[in-house]
Amino acid sequence: MGCGEHKEKSNGLWYVGVILTVVGSICTNMGVNLQKFSFMREAKGRSVGDKRGYFRQPLWVIGLFLVVGGSILDFVALGFMPQSLATPVGGSTMVANVAFASLLLKEKFTKSDAIGTALVLLGIIVVAIFAEKESACYTVDELIALYREPLFAVYATLMGVSCLTLYLLTKKMELTLKQKGRMSPEYQRFRKLHPVSYPALSGIFGAQSVLFAKSMAELMKTTIEGDNQFVTFGPYAITVSMLTCVFLQIHWLAHGLQKFDAVFVVPVFQCFFISISIFGGGVYFKEFAKMAPLALGMFSLGALITISGVVKLAHRDMQKLSPMRRLRAATMMLVFIHRSQKARNLKARWAKNPSPSETAEFFQQHNHQCYLSVMKELLR
Template identity: 30%
Template sequence: MVGEIANFAAYAFAPALLVTPLGALSIIFSAVLAHFILKEKLHMFGVLGCALCVVGSTTIVLHAPHERNIHSVKEVWELATEPGFIVYFCAVVILVSLLIFRYAPRYGQSHMIVYIGICSLMGSLTVMSVKAVGIALKLTFEGMNQFIYFQTWIFTTIVITCCLLQINYLNKALDIFNTAVISPVYYVAFTSFTIFASIIMFKDWDTQTPTQIASELCGFVTILSGTFLLHKTKDMGNKPAEPTVHPIPQHPPNKGTDDTLDI
């Protein structure tokens, strides 16, 4: 709970292009804590996966864009109502509607990408709205009340709606498919769509050089590699339980059952 609140607050002070990929650090902490507390052995591939996540995160932090100076939630609304993001928003709503009403009833039980697609697409809108609400809260605490504007309440409604949809369909995916497969795929899809939405709405790459953009992409790919490696090999350090062999009971032959006839 504390971690989610801190993550929510981070969006008010840093660009989503920086905050979202750093979610991979929670995977590292989970692996390390499991090693020391739950005595789950962190094998060589696990250490390599953690190292890749750290290197990728450091690369993104060093080359991340600066946060825009926003003085009112109305400025966020203006960014959200520009043609580029409106097209993205409408495309997400159409795709999610198709996945929910057409493909989920038919293929949801057999193709995890249906539920993951719903959660990831809605997640990108959630993060953009969370960032708007976070900025509104930050400015309100600084003495400029932003909750007198209807835009703040629209962003809040979008956050609640998208979160409920994400929780619902992510739970459905976890009930059907293996968590070890769902977690990395969902992380990749959610982070990718969120970064794409942030680039469109907040124009994070407009003030950056091609070298900085390439470095951020390399850092992102490095994090993805470490995440997949951690999830793919997380059970390698645990010795499988030896199967219990039950001896076959030996029954003594019953007397008087000889098929031969005495003459």
């Protein structure tokens, strides 16, 4: 294993990797919030039957290009520093997330958001100070040998089982929500898990994409030094694996943003993405073995501070309505009831509360225009 002079140059330019990672994180986050904004505008401006898929929404596509551009910058940054340093620095996206969500999506910036953001920034500073700065070069054979390590086999098995379990749970929760409804006892059991499942899947796949991207960056460094690594099947298999994980990351993140708040989805995604990326880089590239005990302890502390800030940002009420909006929604619901009774030639009167099944049957049999007006008011 060796890169010659290029190794010394790349080790001395680790700060370039930090800058590229921060810029890439901002681009990625702006793209994600543009995608969420596109979903919100689509929900408000179109009826259920006229809604477009996310690939047919121009703003979503622009957001996708920003996400891809940010990912490219992250990929280039991996050539200048170890994966265990690159991923925590990428947590700087939380600062941009809160700013974009507040300005673009009109989501409220709270005291809890400020504390979480401060923790993320503090953690990144600690990580940047104590992280291993050396970034080695590898050949294809050396990377394949690392994939065959017993410890990495355990890591890969754990990731595979986690993804399969989350996928099956997500499909079960979606089916329960569709068949039983949001307020049903069956769905209430999954109420807190459902919004976590999408960004968790996205974060796990995203972490694997970083692992494959780091491998590709190392192969390109070795190739630049004159030892061409792209003459065997290995690099192309790594490329396909990386692109597959990137697609799955975007896919599950898009589903999460369609259903839940960006200020919740993005922090949960980052929490899984950061922690698993650090763990994966440490296991695969054995980056922790190169660190002194004190540096490893402080690095771990910085990573925990970063993750705690992300968790702090994730602990917020979703879809919380102000008293005035509750009053407007209740008023519109009364208007809806009155118009529905008038349409059926019934006098407006108070009656006993209908059962959930009776309410569902009523909505299926009658015009939904007033009901949709109420829902638009709730989502406005």
